[in-house]
Amino acid sequence: MSALSHLNKYFYKYKTRFTIGVIITIIAQIFTLYTPKLVGDSIRTLEQLSTLHKETVISLLGQNIFWILVTTLIAGFLTFLMRQTLIVMSRHIEFDLKNEVFKHYEILTQSFYKQSRTGDLMNRISEDVGKVRQYVGPAVMYSINTIIRFAVVLTQMYLISPLLTFYSLLPLPLLGYFIFKLSKQVNIRSSEFQSNLSQLSSFTQEIFSGIRVIKANAIEKEKQEEFKTLTQESKEKKIRLARISSLIGPLMIFLIGLSNLVVISVGAIMYFKGQIPDIGIIAQFILYINMLTWPVASLGWVSTMIQEAEASQKRINEFLDVKPEIYNTVTTHTSIEGNITFKEVTFTYEDTGIKALNNVSFSIKKGETLAILGKTGSGKSTILNLLARLYDIKEGSIHIDNQLIKMCNLVDLRKAIAFVPQDAFLFSDTISNNIRFGKEDATQEEIINVAKKAAVHDNIITFNNGYDTVLGERGLTLSGGQKQRVSIARALIKESPILILDDSLSAVDTETEETILKNLEKHSKDITTIIVTHRISSAKNADKIIVLDNGTVIENGTHDELIAKEGYYNELYLKQLSEKELA
Template sequence: MKELQYLNKYFAKYKFQFFLGIFITIVAQIFSLFTPGYIGHSVSEIEKFSNNTIGADAVRSSLTNDILLIVLTTLVGGVLTFFMRQTLIVMSRHVEFDLKNEIFRHYENLSQGFYKRNRTGDLMNRISEDVNRVRQYVGPAIMYAFNTVIRFVVIITQMILISPKLTFYTLLPLPILAYSIYWVSKQINIRSTLTQQNLSSLATYTQEMFSGIRVIKAYSLEKQKGEGFIELSRDSVKKNMSLAKVNALFGPLMIFLIGISNLVVVYVGGSMYINGSIADIGTIAQFILYINMLTWPVASLGWISSMVQEAEASQKRINEFLKTEPDIKNTNPNHSPVLGHIAFDNVSFTYEDTNITALRNVSFSVNKGETLAILGRTGSGKSTVLSLISRLYDADGGAVKIDNENVKALNLDDLRGSIGFVPQDAFLFSDSIKNNIRFGKEDADDAEVVAVAKKAVVHHNIETFTHQYETVLGERGITLSGGQKQRVSIARALIKDAPILLLDDCLSAVDTETEEAILNNLQDFCRDKTTIIVSHRVSSAKNADRIIILEDGEIIEQGTHNELVNMQGYYKELYLKQLSEKEMQ
């Protein structure tokens, strides 16, 4: 249970509920002792009546009294058991809530590289299915474990007080039980881990299929992908059946051993009664009831062990992620105001997962209020520049500076809060268009939303929708076209009104006329902002204060539009090519 020790802090947090639940459990088990005693007493009274030791009225009065006491103690025990469940199970729900939030917050803090290395389905499975299995340990497993231990202690103590010899013979099967639990628990741990790993694979596969359903339909791959799902499902059935077979051993094994104990009680107890070691036949009835009261605790040992082993396997998977340290950390807890001057000083960067060097000794600077355009072929390192400014990654060499301060020394929240970012792949949430735009400023009113939508030249499109700004988008904004998604994403960045605006090829899906309208609006909007535009189009870059051309992670050209057009190089070739394409349209 090494991995489950991580949960000790939650037991400490909810120690009042925990110890209260244990106390109620102890009291409930003490009350459960009375019933067999009263039944044993009733049997003894009937025996005395059959031997003519006492009269009918006396035995009737005694039996009535015993029945009332049995009903009373059973009711009290039932009420206490209810409160035990309410205390411990509710506590487990609080732990589940806290653990899920802890995992989610940790997911938020982990760096971009982490999400490249791990699959979404697996991450979802660990925060849902794995946490649920851990809750089963914190709640039902702990509750029944204490219930079992306390019942064992209370009942066996009572049995020893009545007859040590009969108790010894009755409990002889317990060593066999202990070894059986050890062996089966070990098998459950192994098979539960394999089951959870398969479940993650299945969740990842289905999540990718649902996300990429348009591509699957376009390429008519439904049959092949369906066969892949069937294969994973078969593997899932195989692993779950393997786990179920081991779990299924517990019930019959426990009942068999309890049955043997009952036979021992009848045989040994009967022999002791015959030879006079036991004076009262009610003792045998009492022992049989005690043994059967142990049936559920003994049988539940397997269930408890199964839950503990499954929780151990799940917590191990959770701990793997919780122990993962984010590559990007906030090293400055103090407030860091950002004005907008940006400088790269011999910056180099290599992606760890692919070992691709994206930037090599890149140096440039952009003053507050200026616009820089970055052009270059695919894979030249343009998007990497933007990622380093917002600290999605940290440079391997050199320094990225904002306001003459290394970005690593700035408060991370202040840094990212000072940047309006429009990614290359516009991502919209499954929410209304209004809320997607307000993602950049949660307290924005409707007038502000409409104003930035107009600047992004998407307002007229939204007005044609039935529910206009209240239109709820499908997953990843699938309701909108590519150009509409890009423009809503631009509006989201504009409403943030941050001192730095980063645009990563965010006009690639719009026509040239719309692009020109958006750029004209941006020119007015960004007069006091530092703007960096990454693009493949000269039309997006020509009005920038400065343009740099990247190739294989190095700056090969830089200057204004007029300066670069008058130079023989990549920019002039691209300008002439795109100019001729425009004339042909």
């Protein structure tokens, strides 16, 4: 149970609720002891029927029945309180654990998400946490209940007859051995099933995300066969787990039945030998043994839950133990104005070994605009990733406002950047809320204002619900150009000192592009702007332009300076100019 030790901090957090639950359990178990004793007394009363008056016997039996009902009701009510205390505690722990996992997901770096599948991440925060909840709730509750009941009942049995107690408990070592053996198999098979479930979740998530591509290529049948194979494997693993788990319950019942037989046979012999005074004791012992039936039977169930929780918590710990490569080195607030300097920056992606940047240097002052051009894979997006400190460099230096980027508060740095990615991501929410994502307290007037600057307002008001239109998953309701423009509006409303556009005008026509660029020019007078683009039209008005090729700056200057050089930039300009004329 080493993996489950991670949860001890939560037991400590809810120690008051846990302690109250244990106390209630002890009191409840004490009240359950009265029933066997009262039943034994009733049998002794019936044995004295020949020596006592009939009315006296009936009166004594009535009193016993009354107290059996009272003690049973009290024990039942206390058991209800026990569940309310311990099971509710488990829900609080489930809530805390999910938040812990989610918070850790948020701080993990890009390299982690490149190596992990979405379905697996979702499965660990849902299915695996659910298995762990079974441990901190039902498993712990029934374990406490079992331990206390055993302690209370066995003490009472020993006080009545140590010898009969010894014989009635003989099957228990056998029980422990079988539970140990079966639990090991449950752990192994549970891990296999949960791992397969993650694969199934990942596959399903990818199918839903790429359904348009699947339909476009008419490969529904092939994907259905793949899904069928995965679900068949999942079914087989679950059946293997169920087979081994299903052995535990019948085994427990068999051993309890064996204990009952021992009590009856040994008890009868002891009664005839005069070692126990009356048959009522045998009846008491049978009831005591049967009081242990559910706790003993639950041992198998609890054991299964613990083994499954152990396997699930181990999978959760694998992620929680991953240390983020990027972390905040500064606790004090960092004020960022927008001056950026790259000095001889060289960067290689560790997971692929690809050298993305080689000795790249440039600088931008607050309020200036930098355009970055280059072929696919030239290193444009890498510059943006390094600027947001999604990766750390090992060669060269990056300065923000004349201080090393590592010496900037990471939260302040990222808040200071309004980023518009090439692949615009929108949430399944209203258009207003998608834009408001950049500024939670933004007014409707501010939303409309930035939508106009992004040249998307006229499109939005044509929708039936306007700004209250709910978008499909990932913004599927909108066209590619509309998604990009809504993302631009989201970035503009943030009013950050640094604005980054990562080829975010690629899906709009040239006329709309010019409108947006003119609006951005007015909007970003005091904002440092970086535009990554393939179009000369997006770059020509920038204060500085750099051209990348295989991670190296091959040209830099203004639009006019680069045209005069007659290099890559000039060739691209002439090519795009001729394409525009032909269009």
